[in-house]
Amino acid sequence: xxxSENKSERRLERIDRGIKARTDGIYALLSWREISYxxxxxxxxxxxxxxxxxxxxxxxxxxxxLAGIYSLxxxxxxxxxxxxxxxxxxxxxxxxxxxxxxGILGSEFGLPPVFSLPIGTFLGGGICTVLLLPTLRLKGxxxxxxxxxxxxxxxxxxEALQIAGGTFGLADLPVIENGWVVLYVMAVLLTGIxxxxxxxxxxxxxxxxRSMMENDQAVSASGISITVLRTIAVYIASCIGxxxxxxxxxxxxxxxxxxxxxxxxxLPIAASVIGGPGTFAGSxxxxxxxxxxxxxxxxxxxxxxxxxxxxxxxxxxxxxEGIFPYLTRKYNQFQRWVxx
Amino acid sequence: xxxxxxxxxxxxxxxxxxxxxxxxSLEAERGKVTGIxxxxxxxxxxxxxxxxxxxxxxxxxxxxxxxxxxxxxGELAFNGKKITKIQPWKRAKMGLVLCPERRxxxxxxSVLENLRIGAYVANxxxxxxxxxxxxxxxxxLERLQKREAGFLSxxxxxxxxxxxxxxxxxxxxxxxxxxxxxxxxxxxxVIEAINDIKKRRGVTVVISEQYARPLFPVIDYGxxxxxxxxxxxxxSEELMNNPDVKAxxxxx
Amino acid sequence: MDILIYGLINAASxxxxxxxxxxxxxxxxxxxxxxxxxYIATGFIAWALMNKAGLNYPLSIVLSxxxxxxxxxxxxxxxxxxxxxxxxxxxIASFAIAMGMIEALKVVGxxxxxxxxxFVRGSVEVLGIPVDYQRLISVLVAFxxxxxxxxFIRRTKIGLSLRGxxxxxRSSMMLGINSDLAATISLAIxxxxxxxxxxxxxxxxxxxxxxxxxxLIYAVAVCIVGGLGSLGGTVFAGLMIAFAQxxxxxxxxxxxxxLVIFLAILVILVFKPSGLLGRQKELExxx
Numbered sequence: 001x002x003x004s005e006n007k008s009e010r011r012l013e014r015i016d017r018g019i020k021a022r023t024d025g026i027y028a029l030l031s032w033r034e035i036s037y038x039x040x041x042x043x044x045x046x047x048x049x050x051x052x053x054x055x056x057x058x059x060x061x062x063x064x065x066l067a068g069i070y071s072l073x074x075x076x077x078x079x080x081x082x083x084x085x086x087x088x089x090x091x092x093x094x095x096x097x098x099x100x101x102x103g104i105l106g107s108e109f110g111l112p113p114v115f116s117l118p119i120g121t122f123l124g125g126g127i128c129t130v131l132l133l134p135t136l137r138l139k140g141x142x143x144x145x146x147x148x149x150x151x152x153x154x155x156x157x158x159e160a161l162q163i164a165g166g167t168f169g170l171a172d173l174p175v176i177e178n179g180w181v182v183l184y185v186m187a188v189l190l191t192g193i194x195x196x197x198x199x200x201x202x203x204x205x206x207x208x209x210r211s212m213m214e215n216d217q218a219v220s221a222s223g224i225s226i227t228v229l230r231t232i233a234v235y236i237a238s239c240i241g242x243x244x245x246x247x248x249x250x251x252x253x254x255x256x257x258x259x260x261x262x263x264x265x266x267l268p269i270a271a272s273v274i275g276g277p278g279t280f281a282g283s284x285x286x287x288x289x290x291x292x293x294x295x296x297x298x299x300x301x302x303x304x305x306x307x308x309x310x311x312x313x314x315x316x317x318x319x320x321e322g323i324f325p326y327l328t329r330k331y332n333q334f335q336r337w338v339x340x
Numbered sequence: 341x342x343x344x345x346x347x348x349x350x351x352x353x354x355x356x357x358x359x360x361x362x363x364x365s366l367e368a369e370r371g372k373v374t375g376i377x378x379x380x381x382x383x384x385x386x387x388x389x390x391x392x393x394x395x396x397x398x399x400x401x402x403x404x405x406x407x408x409x410x411x412x413x414g415e416l417a418f419n420g421k422k423i424t425k426i427q428p429w430k431r432a433k434m435g436l437v438l439c440p441e442r443r444x445x446x447x448x449x450s451v452l453e454n455l456r457i458g459a460y461v462a463n464x465x466x467x468x469x470x471x472x473x474x475x476x477x478x479x480x481l482e483r484l485q486k487r488e489a490g491f492l493s494x495x496x497x498x499x500x501x502x503x504x505x506x507x508x509x510x511x512x513x514x515x516x517x518x519x520x521x522x523x524x525x526x527x528x529x530v531i532e533a534i535n536d537i538k539k540r541r542g543v544t545v546v547i548s549e550q551y552a553r554p555l556f557p558v559i560d561y562g563x564x565x566x567x568x569x570x571x572x573x574x575x576s577e578e579l580m581n582n583p584d585v586k587a588x589x590x591x592x
Numbered sequence: 593m594d595i596l597i598y599g600l601i602n603a604a605s606x607x608x609x610x611x612x613x614x615x616x617x618x619x620x621x622x623x624x625x626x627x628x629x630x631y632i633a634t635g636f637i638a639w640a641l642m643n644k645a646g647l648n649y650p651l652s653i654v655l656s657x658x659x660x661x662x663x664x665x666x667x668x669x670x671x672x673x674x675x676x677x678x679x680x681x682x683x684i685a686s687f688a689i690a691m692g693m694i695e696a697l698k699v700v701g702x703x704x705x706x707x708x709x710x711f712v713r714g715s716v717e718v719l720g721i722p723v724d725y726q727r728l729i730s731v732l733v734a735f736x737x738x739x740x741x742x743x744f745i746r747r748t749k750i751g752l753s754l755r756g757x758x759x760x761x762r763s764s765m766m767l768g769i770n771s772d773l774a775a776t777i778s779l780a781i782x783x784x785x786x787x788x789x790x791x792x793x794x795x796x797x798x799x800x801x802x803x804x805x806x807x808l809i810y811a812v813a814v815c816i817v818g819g820l821g822s823l824g825g826t827v828f829a830g831l832m833i834a835f836a837q838x839x840x841x842x843x844x845x846x847x848x849x850x851l852v853i854f855l856a857i858l859v860i861l862v863f864k865p866s867g868l869l870g871r872q873k874e875l876e877x878x879x
Contacts, residue, residue, distance in 0.1 A: 011354060011411050011413075012409070012411075013357060014356065014357070014409075015357075081680070087679075087680070134858075134862045135858075135861065135862060138861060138862075142816065142861055145812065145813075145816050145857070145861065146857075146858060146861050146862075149854045149857055149858055150858075152850065152851075152854050153851060153854050153855060153858070156847075156848075156850055156851040156854070157851065159847070160847050160848065160851065266687065269680065269683075269684060270684050270688070272680075273680050273681055273684045274684075277680060302695075302698060302699045303699055305691060305692075305695035305698075306692050306695045306696050306699060308691075309688040309689065309690075309691040309692035309695065310688075310692055312684065312688040312691075313671060313685050313688040313689055313692065316675060316681050316684050316685040316688065317671055317674045317675060317685060319406075320404050320405060320406070320674065320675050320678055320681050321404075321405045321406035325406070326406060329406070392766055393765075394762055394765060394766065397762060397765060401676075401677055404674060404675070404676075404677075404678075405678070427765075427770070428765040428766060429765050429768050429769055429770045429771070432765070432766060432767055432768030432769075433768045437766060437767065437768075438766045439766075440762075440763065440766060444760050444762070444763040445760075445763070446755070446756055446759040446760060446763065447759065448759055449755060449756075449759065453752070453755070456752050457752050457753065457755065457756040457764070457767065457769075458767050460749065460752065460753050460756070460764075460767055460768050460769050461767070461768035504767070505766075505767070507767075508766075508767045508768055
């Protein structure tokens with residue numbers, strides 16, 4: 001190559017920002033600079049979840065709770081999608097089962113939310129898991145369609161048989177009176193589940209989940225039962241989803257057919273995809289972008305949904321990798337041009 | 341550009357910060373068989389993908405995901421024409437056809453349909469003529485016409501892969517690891533075929549392989565790759581007499 | 593007897609809805625969730641061409657089918673080409689565009705009841721049951737479409753290249769097939785099929801934008817039951833679902849109609865996960 005051409009022969013190199021000592025899970029803290037470098041994103045998130053709600057006006061506190069619900073669904077979806085290899089469109093199923101379980105516990109047995117919410121979460125998770133058991137050996141888009149169909153079936157059964165309040169749903173459920181408690185239950189739960197599930201997927205069991213996703217035959221050849229693993233994964237995700245459903249019924253004091261609506265299946269996936277699947281923070285970020293966006297677009301009237309879909313499509317097309325992985329890359333790596 | 345059908349000048353390929361092909365230049369003479377030998381990770385497959393242009397598609401997909409980035413430097417010329425930025429399907433139409441590693445057949449289609457898809461760029465007369473040639477080359481395939489490609493044995497799959505590549509009317513045929521998983525007997529069949537393709541059809545052939553020994557008699561010129569670099573090059577006899585090559589490939 | 597006739601007619605409309613979706617998925621492995629939106633949009637475009645632009649009916653039908661093909665090209669070139677190979681992103685992107693199109697139709701003012709006229713008025717008695725000419729036409733068109741697609745995919749060069757792309761995109765590129773062009777063509781044809789379905793089927797009832805979602809659900813259901821990307825499976829599943837639907841309505845009543853369909857899908861998925869005639873990717877490569 002001629003010398004004159006050498007200048008154009010450059011390559012953008014990406015290098016990880018150095019952290020001097022890092023062991024598994026524990027950071028050897030060397031300097032304030034590195035501590036703050038590591039802790040800044042986490043602090044930012046915690047502040048956002050726990051402190052921000054105080055300064056929000058009342059309308060937006062509601063939006064915060066809704067965004068929290070969608071975040072939970074998105075996290076559940078992301079967990080199944082990125083760590084167990086199952087594409088689940090079951091958001092509506094979880095919402096409905098969770099909502100109705102908490103609702104029935106409240107209306108039939110008169111339990112206050114303090115008891116009905118946790119019982120409904122674990123019971124509802126169990127019900128969803130049992131329902132999904134026959135579909136566990138399905139893969140890819142087939143599992144997606146199976147989970148997609150369940151909400152339709154259940155809501156049709158409720159409608160046809162007029163059970164559990166029928167078309168009108170169950171109203172006047174016991175609610176939490178204090179608005180701040182409602183708000184902070186969501187904030188604390190969301191924080192706990194977010195960090196908990198991030199920890200779970202780097203533990204041993206998370207590793208097995210991931211290997212199951214990549215090659216299930218190899219996992220079963222190692223003497224691990226895939227069915228049991230899938231059941232566990234579905235149960236974890238279902239519990240998170242049912243918690244979201246139960247929380248919504250406590251928030252509204254009402255549960256009805258609209259808990260099985262398509263929105264609860266589609267929007268969390270959209271949130272996860274634009275945020276970046278595989279990083280639970282991406283799901284959180286996506287939900288906290290999309291849900292307030294619908295509120296923000298409300299004044300535009302009928303144009304609202306059009307604008308919403310255009311923005312959604314733009315996100316997906318312009319940043320196919322997801323917003324959060326992009327931000328992580330910018331934060332963790334720097335780029336420079338090197339000559340070759 | 342002289343008689344070289346394919347010439348590569350200071351090619352470099354990076355996967356993120358790892359270098360796969362390092363400042364490599366080589367030429368393939370018209371009507372000759374050129375061999376590229378090397379261990380795993382020598383950069384053979386990367387080189388083949390770069391020549392055939394599939395690397396451009398990899399690049400596009402990776403850039404889309406924003407993840408690993410692949411960078412390619414250097415010049416590729418085919419028949420004296422620069423093809424560095426030309427899309428793979430256009431290269432195939434120009435006569436630069438790759439028979440990929442691990443064959444990558446259309447497993448759900450029958451043998452005949454595989455050949456039909458292979459003949460996408462050919463016209464009717466060419467299709468008929470090549471089909472006859474291919475069945476003469478591998479008489480075994482003719483009996484398997486209706487079988488699905490996924491149900492063929494490894495050797496049959498390799499025969500089909502070479503036939504499919506021939507259907508695309510190559511002027512330069514790239515064979516990436518044609519011996520992968522083949523028995524000695526099957527290797528001989530493939531070597532026969534390569535000889536025949538070169539002599540009867542006048543197709544230039546570039547082969548990359550780990551098992552160099554059975555190929556040395558066939559090739560006209562060979563390169564030995566290591567860590568993305570050419571370490572030895574020469575004609576078939578020169579290579580066979582080179583002490584380093586002898587030690588590495590003949591176990592002497 | 594009437595079950596047989598109504599079942600066939602119902603099957604024809606389901607198959608018409610599903611073949612386009614099936615073709616696109618079979619070729620480009622893109623689940624085009626905008627299929628239903630293209631379907632309903634074509635219906636309204638035909639209506640607008642006739643009532644606003646003042647064209648005559650046959651001309652506006654032909655034009656609207658052309659527009660639907662162009663919509664398919666636009667969806668691929670503008671949107672899907674940038675997210676190829678990422679299934680979740682593809683689904684979200686195409687679903688977003690579907691939602692955008694359907695909601696835009698509402699914004700433009702197509703709410704309430706609109707309807708395109710039938711091609712030929714009147715009905716004929718088939719085996720003692722009166723059948724509209726339009727329904728008869730829909731059966732014929734469905735049959736014609738399936739035959740056309742079969743021949744197109746097996747016999748023409750473009751069809752063959754599409755089969756290649758569906759199985760191994762990079763292998764096809766090495767053989768000189770332009771994969772983007774092939775995928776664009778498949779979207780154009782698939783969307784044109786949605787358009788044809790629209791002009792044939794929509795005159796049978798009222799038109800409203802929400803039909804877009806229903807059409808999508810039907811198309812997906814038929815394709816899943818039949819096995820994605822398999823033409824024979826699509827036809828078979830269309831027939832099966834249609835008859836199940838007609839029999840259910842007859843013996844159990846209308847409110848059970850959707851439920852039985854969904855249950856049927858679930859049962860089939862559980863016992864034959866790849867769909868009735870779909871092929872599982874069980875063929876491992878041999879080294």
